[in-house]
Amino acid sequence: xxxxxxxxxxxxxxxxxxxxxxxxxxxxxxxxxxxxxxxxxxxxxxxxxxxxxxxxxxxxxxxxxxxxxxxxxxxxxxxxxxxxxxxxxxxxxxxxxxxxxxxxxxxxxxxxxxxxxxxxxxxxxxxxxxxxxxxxxxxxxxxxxxxxxxxxxxxxxxxxxxxxxxxxxxxxxxxxxxxxxxxxxxxxxxxxxxxxxxxxxxxxxxxxxxxxxxxxxxxxxxxxxxxxxxxxxxxxxxxxxxxxxxxxxxxxxxxxxxxxxxxxxxxxxxxxxxxxxxxxxxxxxxxxxxxxxxxxxxxxxxxxxxxxxxxxxxxxxxxxxxxxxxxxxxxxxxxxxxxxxxxxxxxxxxxxxxxxxxxxxxxxxxxxxxxx
Amino acid sequence: xxxxxxxxxxxxxxxxxxxxxxxxxxxxxxxxxxxxxxxxxxxxxxxxxxxxxxxxxxxxxxxxxxxxxxxxxxxxxxxxxxxxxxxxxxxxxxxxxxxxxxxxxxxxxxxxxxxxxxxxxxxxxxxxxxxxxxxxxxxxxxxxxxxxxxxxxxxxxxxxxxxxxxxxxxxxxxxxxxxxxxxxxxxxxxxxxxxxxxxxxxxxxxxxxxxxxxxxxxxxxxxxxxxxxxxxxxxxxxxxxxxxxxxxxxxxxxxxxxxxxxxxxxxxxxxxxxxxxxxxxxxxxxxxxxxxxxxxxxxxxxxxxxxxxxxxxxxxxxxxxxxxxxxxxxxxxxxxxxxxxxxxxxxxxxxxxxxxxxxxxxxxxxxxxxxxxxxxxxxxxxxxxxxxxxxxxxxxxxxxxxxxxxxxxxxxxxxxxxxxxxxxxxxxxxxxxxxxxxxxxxxxxxxxxxxxxxxxxxxxxxxxxxxxxxxxxxxxxxxxxxxxxxxxxxxxxxxxxxxxxxxxxxxxxxxxxxxxxxxxxxxxxxxxxxxxxxxxxxxxxxxxxxxxxxxxxxxxxxxxxxxxxxxxxxxxxxxxxxx
Numbered sequence: 001x002x003x004x005x006x007x008x009x010x011x012x013x014x015x016x017x018x019x020x021x022x023x024x025x026x027x028x029x030x031x032x033x034x035x036x037x038x039x040x041x042x043x044x045x046x047x048x049x050x051x052x053x054x055x056x057x058x059x060x061x062x063x064x065x066x067x068x069x070x071x072x073x074x075x076x077x078x079x080x081x082x083x084x085x086x087x088x089x090x091x092x093x094x095x096x097x098x099x100x101x102x103x104x105x106x107x108x109x110x111x112x113x114x115x116x117x118x119x120x121x122x123x124x125x126x127x128x129x130x131x132x133x134x135x136x137x138x139x140x141x142x143x144x145x146x147x148x149x150x151x152x153x154x155x156x157x158x159x160x161x162x163x164x165x166x167x168x169x170x171x172x173x174x175x176x177x178x179x180x181x182x183x184x185x186x187x188x189x190x191x192x193x194x195x196x197x198x199x200x201x202x203x204x205x206x207x208x209x210x211x212x213x214x215x216x217x218x219x220x221x222x223x224x225x226x227x228x229x230x231x232x233x234x235x236x237x238x239x240x241x242x243x244x245x246x247x248x249x250x251x252x253x254x255x256x257x258x259x260x261x262x263x264x265x266x267x268x269x270x271x272x273x274x275x276x277x278x279x280x281x282x283x284x285x286x287x288x289x290x291x292x293x294x295x296x297x298x299x300x301x302x303x304x305x306x307x308x309x310x311x312x313x314x315x316x317x318x319x320x321x322x323x324x325x326x327x328x329x330x331x332x333x334x335x336x337x338x339x340x341x342x343x344x345x346x347x348x349x350x351x352x353x354x355x356x357x358x359x360x361x362x363x364x365x366x367x368x369x370x371x372x
Numbered sequence: 373x374x375x376x377x378x379x380x381x382x383x384x385x386x387x388x389x390x391x392x393x394x395x396x397x398x399x400x401x402x403x404x405x406x407x408x409x410x411x412x413x414x415x416x417x418x419x420x421x422x423x424x425x426x427x428x429x430x431x432x433x434x435x436x437x438x439x440x441x442x443x444x445x446x447x448x449x450x451x452x453x454x455x456x457x458x459x460x461x462x463x464x465x466x467x468x469x470x471x472x473x474x475x476x477x478x479x480x481x482x483x484x485x486x487x488x489x490x491x492x493x494x495x496x497x498x499x500x501x502x503x504x505x506x507x508x509x510x511x512x513x514x515x516x517x518x519x520x521x522x523x524x525x526x527x528x529x530x531x532x533x534x535x536x537x538x539x540x541x542x543x544x545x546x547x548x549x550x551x552x553x554x555x556x557x558x559x560x561x562x563x564x565x566x567x568x569x570x571x572x573x574x575x576x577x578x579x580x581x582x583x584x585x586x587x588x589x590x591x592x593x594x595x596x597x598x599x600x601x602x603x604x605x606x607x608x609x610x611x612x613x614x615x616x617x618x619x620x621x622x623x624x625x626x627x628x629x630x631x632x633x634x635x636x637x638x639x640x641x642x643x644x645x646x647x648x649x650x651x652x653x654x655x656x657x658x659x660x661x662x663x664x665x666x667x668x669x670x671x672x673x674x675x676x677x678x679x680x681x682x683x684x685x686x687x688x689x690x691x692x693x694x695x696x697x698x699x700x701x702x703x704x705x706x707x708x709x710x711x712x713x714x715x716x717x718x719x720x721x722x723x724x725x726x727x728x729x730x731x732x733x734x735x736x737x738x739x740x741x742x743x744x745x746x747x748x749x750x751x752x753x754x755x756x757x758x759x760x761x762x763x764x765x766x767x768x769x770x771x772x773x774x775x776x777x778x779x780x781x782x783x784x785x786x787x788x789x790x791x792x793x794x795x796x797x798x799x800x801x802x803x804x805x806x807x808x809x810x811x812x813x814x815x816x817x818x819x820x821x822x823x824x825x826x827x828x829x830x831x832x833x834x835x836x837x838x839x840x841x842x843x844x845x846x847x848x849x850x851x852x853x854x855x856x857x858x859x860x861x862x863x864x865x866x867x868x869x870x871x872x873x874x875x876x877x878x879x880x881x882x883x884x885x886x887x888x889x890x891x892x893x894x895x896x897x898x899x900x901x902x903x904x905x906x907x908x909x910x911x912x913x914x915x916x917x918x919x920x921x922x923x924x925x926x927x928x929x930x931x932x933x934x935x936x937x938x939x940x941x942x943x944x945x946x947x948x949x950x951x
Contacts, residue, residue, distance in 0.1 A: 069841060091840045104838035108856045112940075117852075118842035130940050169842060 014205040015082035015172045017045040017068060022077030024063050037063040039229035048203040050196070052216040055226035062177065065209045069175050070094050081172055097171040099179040103162040105150035111161050112137065112146035118169035132168055140164040156187050163195065167202060176208040180215065192218055213253050225249050243286055247371055250300045257340045263297045271370050273299060278314040280363065285370035297370050303330070303343040305367035310351065313360025319353045333359060393765040406759055410767055413774040416814050420789035427792050428637040440638045454642055457618040460534065461602040464541040465595040471542065471693060472549025472594055478690050480557045482683040483676035493694040494550045497543060501875045501914040502607035503895050505540040507907055508700040509612060511707045516714025532614025540608050543697060545601045549594035556590030562674035575682060589658050596654040603647050604782040606878035611899045619643045620784040620878055627788065627882065637792065640785040651780035708908035723909035731894040731910065738891040739917065741805055742873035745812035750866040752813065753820025754858055761828035776818040783878030786815060791882055803885040811883060812873040820865025827861045863929045871918055
């Protein structure tokens with residue numbers, strides 16, 4: 001399907017984006033105080049890469065996107081698209097395009113004219129407008145709907161039109177502002193895959209803003225996690241999930257248990273951590289920033305990385321809740337005062353426990369990280 | 373929390389306003405539009421109203437004096453007129469709202485047949501020209517009345533007076549109550565009523581404990597709107613009020629009869645006060661009390677009432693009202709073709725010939741001036757909507773308020789204030805066509821402003837952003853996105869303004885002149901000469917003109933506005949490789 005020779009007639013115009021020490025300060029409308037929405041961030045999006053900004057609401061991800069789009073100007077810092085500093089260039093002169101959360105289709109124009117809009121603005125020759133629009137109509141599987149109006153389309157179709165309208169102008173950068181949040185769950189997943197396939201095929205540099213972590217994992221080359229206007233961590237979905245650098249990241253992407261302990265030193269690569277009198281040897285503890293020998297630390301363990309057994313294991317506890325989901329059973333096990341979430345997949349193959357049962361937990365030590 | 377936010381927000385809101393004001397100062401086209409609008413509103417809205425205020429509160433030497441006011445307030449005749457006007461307004465408001473409620477309830481809640489017909493009947497009188505119902509009540513119940521004289525053999529029946537006035541005003545104005553109430557009733561979430569039913573309440577109990585309380589704001593609103601209409605009404609009291617004189621008639625008689633502008637304007641103030649109070653009360657208080665507007669779309673389709681003992685009585689009531697309305701309209705149309713009403717019912721076109729010979733010029737004037745002012749008002753309305761809807765700057769509130777002020781001012785007051793303002797230097801306009809165009813424009817513009825503003829507020833910011841990011845500058849976005857989306861509002865504003873202009877009576881009756889007469893004032897003088905059949909011919913022509921105009925305009929709108937669903941075709945052959 002994705003044979004390189006079959007690429008449509010898109011000339012490659014995309015380019016990378018660099019944010020250098022960018023800050024955005026708003027005046028809060030209700031108190032009049034300054035509010036730092038984005039705080040001295042550096043970010044680089046490589047040519048053709050799909051990067052996701054992920055974070056809770058108010059973390060500054062949308063503001064960052066809007067500074068790249070040009071709808072906000074940074075208070076300080078540089079925004080580079082390709083080699084050009086566009087920090088003060090208005091949005092319509094940046095040669096980029098954007099897919100909006102509300103789609104923002106023009107209600108009075110039919111689908112074809114919606115898609116052709118950007119080409120008409122650029123005053124391209126009629127022949128070229130027709131050819132390129134028709135190509136994209138075909139690419140986005142919108143054939144036969146050209147004469148309809150936005151309100152005659154389903155949500156998924158509107159989404160396709162919005163995407164078609166954004167890619168037809170061959171932007172150097174494509175921005176996505178939570179484009180799937182108005183779709184229902186099933187459709188969201190299929191649109192997500194479609195969108196990613198298209199982005200890969202066209203090779204457009206893309207920045208995607210979302211608060212949905214599974215969407216971010218599924219769609220990105222690289223995930224950038226933001227909180228309170230700063231970048232907490234960035235990396236491939238695998239790195240983010242397997243090597244979280246903080247409790248916030250570990251908890252934001254997937255679920256995690258944090259079991260407090262004391263750092264007892266190194267054994268080669270492995271870190272020795274004492275919990276409840278038992279010393280764990282963690283073979284790949286991660287970077288362990290801010291952890292000093294003899295000081296407190298914690299073991300970050302994913303729920304699926306804990307094994308339960310009735311007889312043996314280093315951490316004894318009592319099952320306080322057992323929820324059956326079909327593909328898995330989720331237990332809450334009280335380790336003293338600390339509730340620990342344990343997920344057991346393929347429950348038909350393993351021993352099952354009921355509330356009140358005494359169990360022993362074993363950590364799969366290769367999957368454990370040590371955090372401050 | 374809201375309090376502290378409001379307190380702290382004041383200064384920021386001010387800075388923001390200041391910034392936006394500065395931004396406007398940098399956009400020359402916008403600045404010119406704002407300044408011109410403010411100047412026009414000052415000159416043609418504020419100045420005349422200030423003038424009438426000053427004029428009625430000063431004595432002959434121009435010094436401040438309440439003598440005129442005191443004289444009016446101590447004259448029992450005027451007090452009686454005031455009382456009669458209010459009494460009529462209240463009675464008409466209550467009855468019209470009652471009928472409007474029954475229509476609205478029947479149409480929104482039951483599955484009676486002929487709903488489309490009932491809806492049409494309930495909105496018809498809004499579009500109908502003035503005098504039509506007065507004419508038909510004279511035709512039916514007057515001295516030569518078809519029912520009174522021809523059928524019942526009563527001679528010399530006096531149809532003029534309070535009773536007829538109530539009937540005619542209720543029929544004219546109940547559609548206003550109906551429209552308000554059907555909006556409210558259909559926006560009440562069906563599940564609320566279902567919930568009451570579910571808990572065992574009977575239909576009757578559900579109605580009184582849920583539906584009625586929820587629609588109360590609509591009832592008050594409907595009453596107030598009808599009350600205002602009744603106060604302002606000139607054509608009905610003037611033609612069939614008889615001895616039952618109301619304020620607007622009194623003002624007219626004082627000014628045209630005894631040329632006492634001073635007394636006339638004081639009386640006009642008495643008319644202005646309750647009308648504006650009711651208008652503001654409705655706009656700012658009742659609309660805030662409304663429960664239903666916040667709930668949004670109904671969650672599910674409403675199950676319509678099908679019980680025979682509920683729906684048939686309601687249906688019968690509506691059909692009786694509809695029959696009366698049709699009878700009244702039919703009578704006038706029939707009357708326009710009759711040789712001599714009451715004696716010789718043979719059919720003829722004589723009345724039309726006479727009417728056209730007598731008033732073709734005024735009919736032409738009405739149409740031309742109405743159209744000119746409708747277009748100007750439509751354009752100005754769109755401009756005002758554009759410069760106020762999404763911006764905030766010093767002077768914006770002034771534009772917002774003053775541009776819709778004329779809507780609330782009774783026509784009689786408007787007419788007098790324009791005479792006072794524009795019959796002396798520096799700006800002498802009385803007796804010209806210009807003053808008529810200006811009155812029409814400013815009086816009928818608010819609807820265009822309102823629909824323009826609503827449209828603009830509905831346009832999501834991201835739609836304009838989408839245009840921008842695709843490369844369009846502000847001008848291009850305005851031309852290709854904002855303007856096309858405003859077209860509907862523009863044309864509906866024009867249709868409304870034209871309809872209102874061509875049927876206006878009270879505002880223009882003071883402003884017409886021998887050279888620039890209008891059809892409505894010609895019809896009014898036919899009443900004085902008791903030439904009712906000629907008047908009927910005129911009114912019928914007006915109905916036809918309005919229908920043709922609205923039909924024509926809808927046609928034009930559909931032709932122009934039907935969004936292009938064409939897709940340009942390319943002649944070049946597609947290469948296989950692009951797939």
